Amino acid sequence: MRINKDQINISRLKRLQFDFKRGKGHFLGYIKNRVIWHVYPRLHRTSKYPDHVDIEISSKCNMKCPMCYTNIKEFKKSVKKQFMSFEIFKKILDELTENQIYSIRLSFRGEPFIHKDIIKMIRYAKEKGIKEVSTLSNILALKPDLFKEAMHAGLDWLTISFDGTGETYEKIRKPAKFDESYRKIKEYKRIKDKAKSIKPIIKVQSIWPAIKDNAETYYKLFEPYVDDIAVNPLYDYLHKDSEIIYEKNFDCPSIYQRLVISSAGKALLCINDERGLYPIGDISKETIYEIWHGQKLTEVRRIHRNHEGLIRIKPCKDCYFPRQTYKTVEYVGEKKIHINKLVNRTEEIGK
Numbered sequence: 111m112r113i114n115k116d117q118i119n120i121s122r123l124k125r126l127q128f129d130f131k132r133g134k135g136h137f138l139g140y141i142k143n144r145v146i147w148h149v150y151p152r153l154h155r156t157s158k159y160p161d162h163v164d165i166e167i168s169s170k171c172n173m174k175c176p177m178c179y180t181n182i183k184e185f186k187k188s189v190k191k192q193f194m195s196f197e198i199f200k201k202i203l204d205e206l207t208e209n210q211i212y213s214i215r216l217s218f219r220g221e222p223f224i225h226k227d228i229i230k231m232i233r234y235a236k237e238k239g240i241k242e243v244s245t246l247s248n249i250l251a252l253k254p255d256l257f258k259e260a261m262h263a264g265l266d267w268l269t270i271s272f273d274g275t276g277e278t279y280e281k282i283r284k285p286a287k288f289d290e291s292y293r294k295i296k297e298y299k300r301i302k303d304k305a306k307s308i309k310p311i312i313k314v315q316s317i318w319p320a321i322k323d324n325a326e327t328y329y330k331l332f333e334p335y336v337d338d339i340a341v342n343p344l345y346d347y348l349h350k351d352s353e354i355i356y357e358k359n360f361d362c363p364s365i366y367q368r369l370v371i372s373s374a375g376k377a378l379l380c381i382n383d384e385r386g387l388y389p390i391g392d393i394s395k396e397t398i399y400e401i402w403h404g405q406k407l408t409e410v411r412r413i414h415r416n417h418e419g420l421i422r423i424k425p426c427k428d429c430y431f432p433r434q435t436y437k438t439v440e441y442v443g444e445k446k447i448h449i450n451k452l453v454n455r456t457e458e459i460g461k
Contacts, residue, residue, distance in 0.1 A: 151363030166218035176460035236264030274320035
């Protein structure tokens with residue numbers, strides 16, 4: 111059973127340092143979190159509460175990237191662009207913190223830093239005792255002053271999607287400009303250093319095709335300013351692939367690890383059910399406990415234990431996680447890295 115997706119950290123040393131910083135202030139809790147994350151799925155053990163909850167505070171985005179599923183006609187028809195209300199957020203957090211949930215992430219399909227209450231949400235989560243508050247961002251709206259507010263509010267971890275450099279970045283991450291975005295990242299580091307703050311730890315990530323021709327340049331640009339640098343294979347987020355080969359007897363770990371709640375307050379099957387094809391609950395009518403142990407998710411776990419998820423559940427069949435991969439050797443300068451790429455998957459962005 112594969113527990114995590116096939117993301118590659120370019121520097122192992124930098125990744126070890128990243129993990130140490132990630133657990134700073136609650137290291138024993140962090141170790142416990144990592145053990146549960148890896149062991150419970152293998153034992154098919156359902157914890158009392160999910161150890162992690164993804165809370166989509168915004169399904170709106172301020173970018174239009176060629177490889178993103180938000181460009182698909184079916185997505186535009188089925189997903190309403192909206193912000194989560196603070197009242198729904200507070201209801202979620204009050205139950206989570208009462209039951210000592212370890213971590214939350216304030217992102218899913220949209221850009222969280224365009225939500226007017228994001229600082230208020232980060233602060234509330236930290237005041238209530240969430241150990242790790244993280245988010246994913248394209249940083250178009252994340253000006254240095256807003257980053258500073260997020261840091262003081264208690265943001266623990268920021269992942270930045272930064273695909274390529276120069277014209278490549280600007281072609282993918284419209285309407286962002288490379289020089290401006292790069293200056294922001296350097297300014298985030300200056301703000302942290304001035305405050306003598308380790309957090310938020312910052313990870314920069316790119317899809318491999320966007321940097322494969324200048325991977326060493328990419329690494330050297332960001333290495334002095336961020337805590338980790340990672341690359342991802344090019345997944346089929348646009349659902350265009352037809353000749354798909356799956357792993358044998360696939361058994362999904364996600365259904366034992368995390369719960370996803372959309373900006374509309376709907377609980378979704380997982381982070382790869384981006385169109386909300388398999389809703390499993392409604393936070394306005396049910397508690398997180400009721401959803402986590404409810405009939406729908408219990409049935410999904412039974413189906414996957416019987417290795418029938420790819421046959422019986424549409425989002426699972428569309429997911430990249432159960433697809434077969436092959437290992438390639440790539441180079442970042444003289445540094446050798448191995449990337450697990452999807453079988454029968456193009457390397458061309460937007461296809």
